[in-house]
Every structure is written in C-alpha cells, then in structure tokens.
Amino acid sequence: MKLSLSSILENVKKKHLIRRILILCACQLISAIIFNFFQRASHLVTGGTSGIAIITEYVFGFEPSLVILIISCACLLLSLIFLDIEATAGAVIVTFLYPFCVELTSTWPDLIFIETTDMLLISILIGIAAGITNGLTYKSGFNNGGFSIINQILYKYKRISISMTSFMINMSIVLVGGFFFGWKMVMYAAVILYINSIVTDRVLIGVSKNKSIYIMTEKEKEVKDYIINTLHHGTTEFSAEGGWNFHKKQILMTVIPSKDYFKLKEGVKLIDSHCFFIVTDSYQASGGK
Numbered sequence: 001m002k003l004s005l006s007s008i009l010e011n012v013k014k015k016h017l018i019r020r021i022l023i024l025c026a027c028q029l030i031s032a033i034i035f036n037f038f039q040r041a042s043h044l045v046t047g048g049t050s051g052i053a054i055i056t057e058y059v060f061g062f063e064p065s066l067v068i069l070i071i072s073c074a075c076l077l078l079s080l081i082f083l084d085i086e087a088t089a090g091a092v093i094v095t096f097l098y099p100f101c102v103e104l105t106s107t108w109p110d111l112i113f114i115e116t117t118d119m120l121l122i123s124i125l126i127g128i129a130a131g132i133t134n135g136l137t138y139k140s141g142f143n144n145g146g147f148s149i150i151n152q153i154l155y156k157y158k159r160i161s162i163s164m165t166s167f168m169i170n171m172s173i174v175l176v177g178g179f180f181f182g183w184k185m186v187m188y189a190a191v192i193l194y195i196n197s198i199v200t201d202r203v204l205i206g207v208s209k210n211k212s213i214y215i216m217t218e219k220e221k222e223v224k225d226y227i228i229n230t231l232h233h234g235t236t237e238f239s240a241e242g243g244w245n246f247h248k249k250q251i252l253m254t255v256i257p258s259k260d261y262f263k264l265k266e267g268v269k270l271i272d273s274h275c276f277f278i279v280t281d282s283y284q285a286s287g288g289k
Helices: 005-014 015-044 046-059 064-082 087-102 119-139 147-158 162-180 183-206 220-230 258-271
Strands: 210-216 236-243 250-258 276-282
Touching: 005 087, 005 258, 015 046, 015 087, 015 119, 046 064, 046 162, 046 210, 119 183, 119 258, 147 162, 147 276, 162 183, 162 236, 183 258, 210 258, 220 250, 250 258, 258 276
Parallel strands: none
Antiparallel strands: 210 250, 210 276, 236 250
C-alpha cells in the first residue's frame, strides 16, 4: 500500500507512542529529582528554565516549579506564533509535565538526605543524568520545550545555529548564577554542560550533532520526496554498482541533525521496509540553502 508523505510522518509519530510517552514521563521525573536533590540544594545553575528558577528562588523567593511553568508557557506561546502547530504540539507535554514533576518531588529531599559536599562528583552525576534524559527524550521523538523553542525560532528566521543560540542562552544564565553564587559554580556548571552534551549524543546514536545517511532503495522517488518535502532536508543522488552482481543503482545521501534521525529512519522504513542504509557521523555541515 502506497502511503502519502503526510501519512508517513503521522505513522512515525504514532509508532510506539505509549512507550515513548512513558519514557518521556520517566525522563522528566528523573530530571526533576536531579534538580531538587542536587541543583537546587547546591545552587548549581546550568542554564535553561531550571537555572532561572534557582536564581529567582534565591533572589525573590519564588517557587521554582511556578517559574519554570511560566517561562515554559511563554515559550510555548512564542512557538505557536512564530513556528507551527506541529512544533508547538511536540513541546506541550514537557511544558506542563516537568514543572509538575518538580513540584511533586520538591519535598523529597526533606525525607531522604543525600550528601552534596563533593561538588565535582555531583557535577559529574548531574551531567551524566541530564545527558541520558535529554538523549532519551530526543530519541523518543520529543523535545524539552522551554528555551529550545527560542533556538528554533532564531534558526528559522535568522539562520542562527541552534547549538550557538543554545550555548549563548545557557552561558548567559550560568554567568548570572555565578554573580549570585560565586564563580566557582560557573566552573562546575561548565563541567556539567560538557558532560551533558557528550552523553546526549552518545545516547542518541553517535557522537556528532549531524548524521550523514546513505540510502539504497527500490522506492527512490518516494524516499526522496519524504526527505525533501516532509522533513525539509536536501539530498544528493549518485550512481553505484554492486561489486557482486554488478547491478547499477542510485544512492540517496542526506545530512540531518541528530534529533531528526528518528523521523527519517522510521519514515524510510515505512516507505521501503527492505531498503539498505548506512548512518555515519558528520562533524561539519555548511553551505547550501
């Protein structure tokens, strides 16, 4: 049965949906536990809405879960205005789930005491845990909402690298945290952000921010249409000859952000379950339109 381009993406989104939502919920709960037991207790500001929540609680006494909810809802509204329904829908669950988990676990440190004096050990633990939860969230086809929406907006309208805007926003928050909690905390935050980025990429499927994918399929036109018109990525097409049977075939090559790997892989498998493809790390991708 031939599937339309829009129905392919819809099928990808529905695939293992319950399992993916459960993974998302578990990731948000773990993130909230890490926040309340370690980051909030030791004033470790690592950027994002959680970092702002720690600062505003210290300066104004605001409840962290409320601050996170307000900022996340504001970003969600910006997504609705400047992006599209699809991008907004992907962030709705996290927008409300994470603040709920933060509030739910806010009293747990009063019940369970964990030593937090070894800041280097705590930083390593936070970096690994954040990397795992972020990686599993992206791998499940969701995103973390919040300031990641700002990154997407700037990329769409100004073509500013998502990694660059994410770095600038997070570092700005970290530096403000350093002003209130000491510059030693900035160094620990840098350790956390570095470990987080490495572990996130490892959990996804590789070590680079982009993937080069080579696809050999009998349904070349459908696959190419899906990549170009649905996922909005370019492709390069070239001829190849089998070394054993000398059959000539066309190979499609595309470079995509790691976060889009799930959509591409599952979509191509729905179009042609017998296709052959290779995934490699792409350390730099520049140029093009």
